[in-house]
Amino acid sequence: MIDESVVVGTLSEALRTGGEFAEVFVEDRRSSSALLDDGKVEELTSGRTRGAGIRVVVGETTGFAHTSDLSENGLAKAARAAAAAARGGGGGHRVAALDRVDAPAPNEIEVFPETVAKGTKVELLGRADEAARAAGSAISQVSARYADGRRRILVANSDGLLAGDDQVRTRFAVSCVAVGDTGMQTGFESVGRPIGFELFDEYEVDALARTAANRALTKLAAQPAPSGSMPVVIGPGGGGVLFHEACGHGLEADLVAKQASVFRNRVGEQVAHPEVTLIDDGTMAREWGAYAIDDEGRPAQRNVLIEKGVLTDYMWDLLRARKEGRESSGNGRRQSYQHLPMVRMTNTYLANGTEDPQDIIAATDRGVYVAHLGGGQVNTATGDFVFGMSEAYLIVNGEIGPPIREGNLIGNGPDVLAGIEALGNDFAMGSPGTCGKDGQGVPVGDGTPTLRVASMTIGGTAA
Amino acid sequence: MNPEELLEIAERVVGWGRDGEQIEAVVGHGRETEVRVYEGEIESLSVAESQGVGIRVIADGRQGFAHAGTLDPDVLEETLAEARDNAVFGSPDEFFGLAEPDGVAPPDLDLYNEALLKFSTEAKIDMALELERAVQAGDPRIVGVESADYGDVVGADAIATTTGIRSSGRDTSCYLTAYSLASEGDETQTGFGFSVGREPGSLDVAEAAADAVERATRMLGATQPPTERVTVVLDPFVTAQFLGIIGGTMSGEAVLKGRSLFADRLGDQVAAASVTLVDDPTNPEAFTASDADGEGLATRRNLLIDRGELKRFLHNSYTGRRSGTASTGSAVRGYSSTPGVGCQALSLEPGDRPPAELIAGIANGVLVQGVSGLHSGVNPVSGDFSTGAEGLRIRNGELAEPIREITIASTLQRMLLDVVEVGSDLTWLPMSSAGVSLVVAEVTMSGA
Numbered sequence: 001m002i003d004e005s006v007v008v009g010t011l012s013e014a015l016r017t018g019g020e021f022a023e024v025f026v027e028d029r030r031s032s033s034a035l036l037d038d039g040k041v042e043e044l045t046s047g048r049t050r051g052a053g054i055r056v057v058v059g060e061t062t063g064f065a066h067t068s069d070l071s072e073n074g075l076a077k078a079a080r081a082a083a084a085a086a087r088g089g090g091g092g093h094r095v096a097a098l099d100r101v102d103a104p105a106p107n108e109i110e111v112f113p114e115t116v117a118k119g120t121k122v123e124l125l126g127r128a129d130e131a132a133r134a135a136g137s138a139i140s141q142v143s144a145r146y147a148d149g150r151r152r153i154l155v156a157n158s159d160g161l162l163a164g165d166d167q168v169r170t171r172f173a174v175s176c177v178a179v180g181d182t183g184m185q186t187g188f189e190s191v192g193r194p195i196g197f198e199l200f201d202e203y204e205v206d207a208l209a210r211t212a213a214n215r216a217l218t219k220l221a222a223q224p225a226p227s228g229s230m231p232v233v234i235g236p237g238g239g240g241v242l243f244h245e246a247c248g249h250g251l252e253a254d255l256v257a258k259q260a261s262v263f264r265n266r267v268g269e270q271v272a273h274p275e276v277t278l279i280d281d282g283t284m285a286r287e288w289g290a291y292a293i294d295d296e297g298r299p300a301q302r303n304v305l306i307e308k309g310v311l312t313d314y315m316w317d318l319l320r321a322r323k324e325g326r327e328s329s330g331n332g333r334r335q336s337y338q339h340l341p342m343v344r345m346t347n348t349y350l351a352n353g354t355e356d357p358q359d360i361i362a363a364t365d366r367g368v369y370v371a372h373l374g375g376g377q378v379n380t381a382t383g384d385f386v387f388g389m390s391e392a393y394l395i396v397n398g399e400i401g402p403p404i405r406e407g408n409l410i411g412n413g414p415d416v417l418a419g420i421e422a423l424g425n426d427f428a429m430g431s432p433g434t435c436g437k438d439g440q441g442v443p444v445g446d447g448t449p450t451l452r453v454a455s456m457t458i459g460g461t462a463a
Numbered sequence: 464m465n466p467e468e469l470l471e472i473a474e475r476v477v478g479w480g481r482d483g484e485q486i487e488a489v490v491g492h493g494r495e496t497e498v499r500v501y502e503g504e505i506e507s508l509s510v511a512e513s514q515g516v517g518i519r520v521i522a523d524g525r526q527g528f529a530h531a532g533t534l535d536p537d538v539l540e541e542t543l544a545e546a547r548d549n550a551v552f553g554s555p556d557e558f559f560g561l562a563e564p565d566g567v568a569p570p571d572l573d574l575y576n577e578a579l580l581k582f583s584t585e586a587k588i589d590m591a592l593e594l595e596r597a598v599q600a601g602d603p604r605i606v607g608v609e610s611a612d613y614g615d616v617v618g619a620d621a622i623a624t625t626t627g628i629r630s631s632g633r634d635t636s637c638y639l640t641a642y643s644l645a646s647e648g649d650e651t652q653t654g655f656g657f658s659v660g661r662e663p664g665s666l667d668v669a670e671a672a673a674d675a676v677e678r679a680t681r682m683l684g685a686t687q688p689p690t691e692r693v694t695v696v697l698d699p700f701v702t703a704q705f706l707g708i709i710g711g712t713m714s715g716e717a718v719l720k721g722r723s724l725f726a727d728r729l730g731d732q733v734a735a736a737s738v739t740l741v742d743d744p745t746n747p748e749a750f751t752a753s754d755a756d757g758e759g760l761a762t763r764r765n766l767l768i769d770r771g772e773l774k775r776f777l778h779n780s781y782t783g784r785r786s787g788t789a790s791t792g793s794a795v796r797g798y799s800s801t802p803g804v805g806c807q808a809l810s811l812e813p814g815d816r817p818p819a820e821l822i823a824g825i826a827n828g829v830l831v832q833g834v835s836g837l838h839s840g841v842n843p844v845s846g847d848f849s850t851g852a853e854g855l856r857i858r859n860g861e862l863a864e865p866i867r868e869i870t871i872a873s874t875l876q877r878m879l880l881d882v883v884e885v886g887s888d889l890t891w892l893p894m895s896s897a898g899v900s901l902v903v904a905e906v907t908m909s910g911a
């Protein structure tokens with residue numbers, strides 16, 4: 001993307017006024033998307049961004065500047081701006097000879113999206129629209145979006161690291177509105193993988209559209225969600241986002257260091273049922289949060305966070321790890337070259353259990369079965385979280401009963417971990433997600449088997 | 464870059480238009496500084512310039528779009544070519560078309576303040592450090608300040624079209640934010656405070672710090688109450704978040720596409736008589752005030768709900784044309800997307816009584832001071848909502864113990880009808896809606 005000699009020159013410029021550590025992150029991103037709404041292909045959009053972010057570290061201070069000018073001069077100017085922002089170092093630090101080390105990609109890319117004709121992408125949208133509308137006459141509106149992106153990055157730092165990655169992601173989503181006597185309801189379904197157009201060899205867009213449509217249709221007959229505390233069974237793949245939010249964020253070393261995590265000082269403690277194992281794995285082939293290297297040039301890793309109920313470790317980025325005299329866990333990520341990296345998750349999941357999922361439901365006298373959770377958020381300092389239930393049912397006498405309308409699920413991360421009382425043997429990954437932290441979004445994956453939590457609060461309107 | 468230079472670039476792109484083709488170029492440029500301090504040291508100092516262009520092409524009744532994060536001349540040509548190519552694959556729609564000058568004069572707003580440009584980096588750092596110290600010193604139970612930030616942006620943008628639109632402008636803005644941690648026994652709670660302005664002199668360190676301290680300490684000792692149906696008083700910050708969602712249902716796009724719960728309700732009484740809702744980006748008090756919308760048309764004051772009666776929806780050029788009316792100057796966008804429709808500066812008309820008097824009249828209720836998961840808990844199509852909440856119990860007209868781990872649920876439709884009173888404490892916030900205390904009856908509070 002840029003010459004190695006230019007990279008070395010930029011790093012030297014960045015260290016000239018006394019910095020201890022310097023890094024150049026170069027990104028070239030192309031994206032394309034197509035949106036069908038209201039029966040029409042509204043537009044195709046193409047995007048192109050490229051630029052570099054440069055950081056310089058002196059003591060506890062990081063100076064950061066970014067530029068869209070990738071010429072030698074443009075980079076030098078940004079390097080000086082970053083260096084000026086981090087002043088007062090002792091100096092004498094030099095750029096080590098760069099040693100290019102490329103990590104293996106989590107998977108191959110078969111069909112790069114830019115090689116596929118635009119008409120072929122648009123055709124998928126029409127098929128989804130037709131299939132969703134055919135699912136029922138109550139379907140009144142359909143929107144479908146195709147999106148692909150290719151992000152090439154290059155990272156170099158004054159320790160001599162030089163690494164690159166070529167990340168491709170393809171995604172397809174369908175959203176439907178159904179109208180009935182009770183008003184309007186919505187249904188949504190999406191798939192996404194860090195692969196190219198071969199995504200559609202694996203998934204039929206017609207089937208995705210039917211799933212979205214059926215979710216909306218089902219909810220037309222739904223009754224108001226109950227309110228109050230009760231047992232909650234979460235279906236396979238439907239609840240990984242809960243553990244991402246309620247546990248994962250609290251295990252990010254930057255939040256832990258700032259006392260903003262309920263899991264601070266708890267490594268080695270039993271925090272969950274002995275059957276509970278929580279893993280963050282950036283190497284998972286074909287999963288949405290996977291990559292070869294993170295945005296600091298560190299190869300992705302499989303990190304076990306909770307093993308058999310015992311908290312084993314946090315997730316780390318470069319700066320936080322350096323302070324502790326350890327290695328990064330490959331979790332340093334950023335939204336784009338315009339952002340500083342921080343500790344982020346990749347694919348976070350609760351490992352498979354042993355029970356038959358039917359037995360878990362049958363053993364629940366009264367409660368809620370959540371097939372699909374929507375978005376949510378957590379306060380990492382207190383562990384309190386909130387999630388929307390986008391597809392849920394009542395459990396009556398050990399059987400899945402009538403659907404319920406949307407409501408929120410609230411609880412506390414450590415309490416939920418401690419409250420997991422059954423884990424099924426039907427592990428599945430969930431839908432592709434975007435995780436937001438401090439204003440930056442990055443792609444993440446999640447997964448769980450069927451599981452039951454002894455008690456959570458359902459925020460519905462029924463008495 | 465100044466607005467004139469950006470307009471020149473936009474005009475150059477538009478000049479490349481061919482016969483029978485409409486072209487719109489939106490060009491933006493921003494310079495940002497952000498200082499974050501932690502434990503008396505600068506944790507990070509970021510300085511950055513960013514720019515970009517978005518180009519929309521309409522030809523043969525089809526629309527295409529492309530954007531790029533640089534203004535290099537070769538990239539401009541490439542982006543236009545890409546947008547043209549994209550237009551080939553869109554569906555034809557007779558209502559596609561760019562905005563046309565409509566004679567409405569843009570309001571005279573003072574959004575650019577030179578004082579910000581003269582504020583030194585040292586002074587920015589000092590202000591962030593002062594904020595951190597003020598939070599730390601605010602209460603003995605404050606055990607940490609997760610982050611204290613100063614940030615500012617100097618922005619400029621321009622729009623030109625082949626239909627005769629020429630619009631450009633610039634603005635300055637700056638902010639302080641602090642995230643605090645309070646602890647008592649083995650319980651920890653968090654809070655935040657902020658202050659925003661057009662220039663640093665208007666930032667209030669003491670107010671931002673006091674809010675961060677109060678929000679973190681007020682929930683210490685909070686417990687989960689039982690489930691019941693209560694009257695709630697929404698604090699201004701919470702009301703503003705709900706207004707943002709209600710505003711979304713007033714979008715002409717949502718109405719046209721059958722996604723608004725208020726479609727077919729024009730002229731109906733959709734809210735209590737105490738509710739008058741206005742979107743007015745020409746109001747200089749609004750932090751999101753703007754003289755032109757995302758298509759370069761002058762912004763204007765739009766009355767949406769008048770004493771409970773639904774009066775109008777918001778439109779951009781496309782939705783206005785398709786609905787048989789005109790744009791209300793409500794196109795919203797950045798340079799990397801085509802224009803949507805949205806509220807820009809939404810507010811309720813304030814009532815006569817301050818929050819203390821509102822609370823004094825409630826025998827059994829909850830003052831909701833914070834909501835979480837609102838974006839995931841509200842379905843703006845069906846109107847169902849359920850959100851995590853925390854706040855203080857109201858007993859016999861007085862504020863009582865703190866409560867947490869509750870949700871409040873209703874539907875947007877019912878909530879608007881169940882409004883009992885609007886407070887007098889209107890306050891503009893750094894979002895597209897203003898805050899005011901709001902009393903709502905018959906809300907389900909789920910707890911233990």
